[in-house]
Amino acid sequence: MNTDLLDVTFAALADPTRRAILTRLAAGEATVTELAAPFVMTQPAVSKHLKVLERAGLISRGRDAQRRPCRLEARPLKAATDWLENYRSYWEESFQRLDTLLDELKTTERTASNRRSGGQG
Amino acid sequence: MKNAGTLRMTTPTDTAIVLTRVFDAPRHLVFDAWTKPELLMRWYGARGWILVGCEVDLRIGGCWRFVSRGPDGTQMAQGGVYREIVPSDRLVYTESFDEQSYPGESLITHVFVEQRGKTTTTSTLVYPSPEARDIVINYPMKRGVGEGYDRLAVLLAEMTSH
Numbered sequence: 001m002n003t004d005l006l007d008v009t010f011a012a013l014a015d016p017t018r019r020a021i022l023t024r025l026a027a028g029e030a031t032v033t034e035l036a037a038p039f040v041m042t043q044p045a046v047s048k049h050l051k052v053l054e055r056a057g058l059i060s061r062g063r064d065a066q067r068r069p070c071r072l073e074a075r076p077l078k079a080a081t082d083w084l085e086n087y088r089s090y091w092e093e094s095f096q097r098l099d100t101l102l103d104e105l106k107t108t109e110r111t112a113s114n115r116r117s118g119g120q121g
Numbered sequence: 122m123k124n125a126g127t128l129r130m131t132t133p134t135d136t137a138i139v140l141t142r143v144f145d146a147p148r149h150l151v152f153d154a155w156t157k158p159e160l161l162m163r164w165y166g167a168r169g170w171i172l173v174g175c176e177v178d179l180r181i182g183g184c185w186r187f188v189s190r191g192p193d194g195t196q197m198a199q200g201g202v203y204r205e206i207v208p209s210d211r212l213v214y215t216e217s218f219d220e221q222s223y224p225g226e227s228l229i230t231h232v233f234v235e236q237r238g239k240t241t242t243t244s245t246l247v248y249p250s251p252e253a254r255d256i257v258i259n260y261p262m263k264r265g266v267g268e269g270y271d272r273l274a275v276l277l278a279e280m281t282s283h
Contacts, residue, residue, distance in 0.1 A: 083258060083259070084130055084132070084258070086258075087130065087138070087257070087258045087260075088128055088129075088130040088140075089168070090167045090168050090260075091128060091140065091167055091168075092128045093167075093168050094164055094165060094166050094167060094168075095126065095128055095142050095144075095164075097163065097164035098144065098151075098154055098164040099126060099144065099145070100164075101154060101160060101163050101164050102144055102145065102146035102150055102151065102154060103145075103146070105146065105150045105153070105154070105160075106146055106147075106150065109150070
């Protein structure tokens with residue numbers, strides 16, 4: 001895994017406005033005007049965020065000179081989620097074994113307490 | 122799935138990993154599972170690794186040591202010192218591996234919170250440097266790439282809501 005690319009991806013994701021823009025783009029492409037609408041910020045400010053996202057390869061801009069619609073580019077995000085997901089799933093199996101063990105411990109404990117209460121329960 | 126506990130993972134700082142998991146059991150049992158060698162031997166170990174040796178001296182300043190066997194018989198050993206022990210509630214210890222690929226030790230904090238018979242375990246792993254943290258996360262990457270394209274939307278939604 002190219003860690004430099006991941007650094008750029010995570011740096012670009014480390015801002016709530018940029019994440020909101022990506023979430024919006026996950027629903028389909030949009031123009032700068034459309035993207036700016038939900039934010040209390042000027043279009044140039046939004047454009048600045050878009051540049052960061054574009055440099056990180058997270059979005060691409062359409063060729064249409066007037067609209068230049070933005071589109072989500074999933075590959076770097078997938079690399080970022082895979083990076084975290086692999087570590088997570090690496091431990092998941094262990095915790096599934098723990099589930100089974102805990103079920104057994106609960107049963108043992110219940111049986112012991114039933115025995116102690118002299119079968120009153 | 123009977124216990125539909127999903128392991129959640131976040132990286133709140135560049136030196137930390139936080140793992141959260143709900144277990145369908147009271148917290149004293151979860152605490153036992155983390156601190157009794159005979160129980161640890163039955164579940165502890167990342168994918169492909171099982172414990173073959175486990176020593177726990179459960180007191181502050183006491184040592185712990187695990188020996189694991191992995192794919193193709195590789196052995197590795199890790200250990201540390203208990204720093205805080207609040208039975209059923211909280212467990213803090215240091216951790217380092219015998220043949221570790223980064224300098225320093227990590228600090229691990231488990232917090233067990235019980236609600237209606239289920240226990241939420243939050244494990245915070247703090248590494249000596251961002252590089253060390255990334256080496257640890259990168260390790261399983263070598264074992265193949267995950268699936269998830271729909272997770273993208275979920276991840277974004279989660280990140281946005283914070």
